[in-house]
Amino acid sequence: MTERLRTTLLDAVLIVAAVVEGALTAISEESSTALALYVIAMLGVLVRERWPLTSFVVTLPAVVFSGAIVAAIVTLYTVAGRYRSWWLLAGCWLVTAGSVAFPLLDVAPQFWRTEMLVGVIYFTMTAGAPILLGRFLHSRRELALRLDEVKQAREHERRLDAQAVLAKERNQLAREMHDVVSHQVSLIAVQAGAMKVSTTDPAVKAGAENVRQLSVNTLDELRHMVNLLRASGTPATELTPQPTLTDLRRLIDNSALDARLVGDAPEDLEPPVQRAIYRTIQEALTNVRKHAPGAGVTIDITRDDTDLTVTVTNTRPTRPTLALPSARHGLVGLQERAALLGGRLYTGSMPDGGFQLRLRLPLTAHG
Template structure:
């Protein structure tokens, strides 16, 4: 496509020059003189007609007056009309063209013309001036209409985008209301019931579990409040940042999961990870443990964090075996949105994620994330 456009530009540049040269050679043949020189100069300067249309037009007038060439002055006058604004400029160019076309060389031959020949010459001159001016004005008007249409389409596209943003903002506000009214209420009740259980029971193990539930509920409410603020878009970027999960929080999350987990962290302590990568890694382990609890209760889970590729890639692997015989999943089947969200998180930080069943009827979630 670029090569084709370049050929078209070169053709538009060279073709007028060639027409002017052929015109000068046909008019003068082998008669080398001022007329031939003026005609050749008029043809050659057409190469710069787009950059300096007025100067090129003035340079072609001697060729019209001395050499009786037509193509170069007509093309130059058309270029002035199609690229330059201002009626006075076009009027001056038209008058100069008419004078150079009407007055013969030498000027003494003008007195020898009869009135009829003079009238015909005036009519011919007017036609010669009007045609390139009209075509040039038409081309410029068309270009302005095309530019106006493009601007109108761009304005409509911006208007559609603004409308879509307004609709999205309204939808985010609705989702924020639903999340706050439903989820926050339910999580608050869970936290309250867990606190009551912790105070009323005498079983130390039950108290520990109730304390864990209350802490998880409080943390969930903090994250929920942050997400509601983001969805509403009312904080102006000044709201307190939400909890930032880090890799060192993975071990605590595993301890609170209530699953039989074998955890191995092979990442050196001095490894620096970006915030997005740490968040994606934490959420990957969190979602994988949630799925293991949902679909394979009482199954043993293996969690591995390691570096690969000379320390440039973080590997996250969560593998669970089949559910223990007789165990019934505590939750219904999900919609698969969790794994989709994990793949989107990995893609956002430049990584990949794989989720598939294993040969022993278990499940594997494996992610590769760039360290930088």
Template sequence: MEGADRYRVVRWVRWWWLRRHTVVDLAIAVVAWPPSLGLAVTAFGGGLPVTLLLSVPLVTGLSVAAYFRRSHPVVFFAVAMLAAVTTANVPAVMFALYTYPAWRPDRATLAVLTAVAGIAAVSVDAWYVANTPAALVIRLVMFVLSPVLLGLWIGTRRQLVDNLRERAERLEREQHLQAERAIVSERTRIAREMHDVVAHRVSLMVLHAGGLEVSAPDGRTAETAALIRTTGREALTELRHILGVLRADADGPPLAPQPTIADVARLVEASRQAGVDVAYEVRGEPGAAADAVERTAYRVVQEGLTNAAKHAPGAAVRVTVAYRAGAVAVTVANGPPGPRTAPPLPSGGHGLVGLRERAALIGGALSAGPEPGGAGWRLTAELPLNLPEHDSEG
């Protein structure tokens, strides 16, 4: 089948599916009109003009009511009862008794309609036929209870299918929401790791290039170092824009091995090689800490060293990891900056925000502010060593 033919078939199927009830009801109204007119003509008898004058409006009204039977089932039942009483059109009443429970959940109204149809059937049977009680019961079952039970079954099945469809759609929406939350969490994790790792490394590279530019033995080396420093600064600026796009207000689980407190010494040594005067001290007896605490402590030192290099170039920096009973305090303090030989490095402003979120999630606290007297800056994190299982990032 060609693409155009397939498209036409799909359009036709969609058109039919959206209008199937209207088409079916219109077909019922048109097909039922001739036999209903035949029953009316037979019932009224008499002259043809008078018979048609009585039959055509009644039958036409019955067909119109049948077309609107889903939206106005009570009206359809009333017109069908009138046709049954005047023209013995019992099938119309049976169809009306089927329609109401198939499309309406109101069981009280259904009971009233069933009772009215039953009383009418009993009255007509007693007046015209005078059948035995057994025959009367059979007629009630066939012409009243059977269409009602069929309508109840169809209506219950339709409600069940609708409920299942609604539940499936709700589950699908929930799956989409969970997938979106997972994407946001992963983007946030990537943004934080990029800030913690890539931005820190690029900052050190820029510092190395700045130092080489100042102490270069020849002009070509200085020019190359300046180019590296400028390129690194541009990369940091672009990285800040990327982090602004990726960052969200949620946190996701890390998907790769993360550094710990044991890696702080290596971090300090890398800063020393970049020309930063860093003193590192460990106080107290190191104790076993939760993975989340290890990672957060490392990130605090990393952020503190990066901020010192950015905002206080040439300042002496002190890194202290102090173990106490059930807790560890991580402090990064720097003195006043020295003379600035290069423009300040770009900053995204999310580092401390992310660290506060990390510390709060594991039950710790983060403080940052100037040293007493304003001579320098101090970043301190107070973190518990042991965490409840549900609070751990690992």
């Protein structure tokens, strides 16, 4: 049962009790004055949540002149749950006790002479019970709020601890990438530059320059990735600069492959879609260099009424394949990119011994 439902049920019970007690009192006394005071008291009960002190005051005449005390007790409970001033609550307590005792001055004077102590205990407890109950429930609600705040603080602290652990792991990964990968790629770039200077063969010179340029581009991208890993969890986590389709021609020209581009992508593609297309073609060209040396590559970009399709097809290799390490993480990453955009990635061998990679994205994936 929710807190709101419990509060609603409690209000309904209190109102019914006040109505029953007031109706019985008015019927027993058969007085229009008592009925009027009872109606005023009931109005006070109905508006007690908005004006608790006012509603408490308007219920006191019904206690003094007709003895209907339930309405006063209900409004006093509301006052105790709303205000924290013990001076105010003590005043309300004394006024309520006096109002409850007043009708007995004329009705039972013998009672005051013989059972005064019992009467004082009865009146004070009758007036004090709703105050104590109201303060207890108010303290309970405040405690629940504090416990919820503590829970949220602990959850926030747990997230901060997890972020700190991740930041430590990313920094370690960034150091390893910088120390190992950059060292090896730098050696490749230096040796390619030395080969370019030492050779007189134009073809070898061009190939060495292409290897050197690819190594430099790899080092530049590696630097951005290391910066990203080190800055993860801070505002400086943007992957900049991000490739777009305007860089596609340069990617193909620097691929050292016999590659040609057929068709053009729409100009209104969103940045995530452009990155997905660029990375797909980049990974496909990398796989051709690794697994199909000397193969020709055709990159075809088409669209129909529902989909945008990027197809990268290579012929069978014409040179021996070098044994290079591969864990297929690149294709897995491309499949995840496609899935995030609502598309699919297809790969498979061709009848002529070649290989084809096809990315299909729905037209709703771009602007």
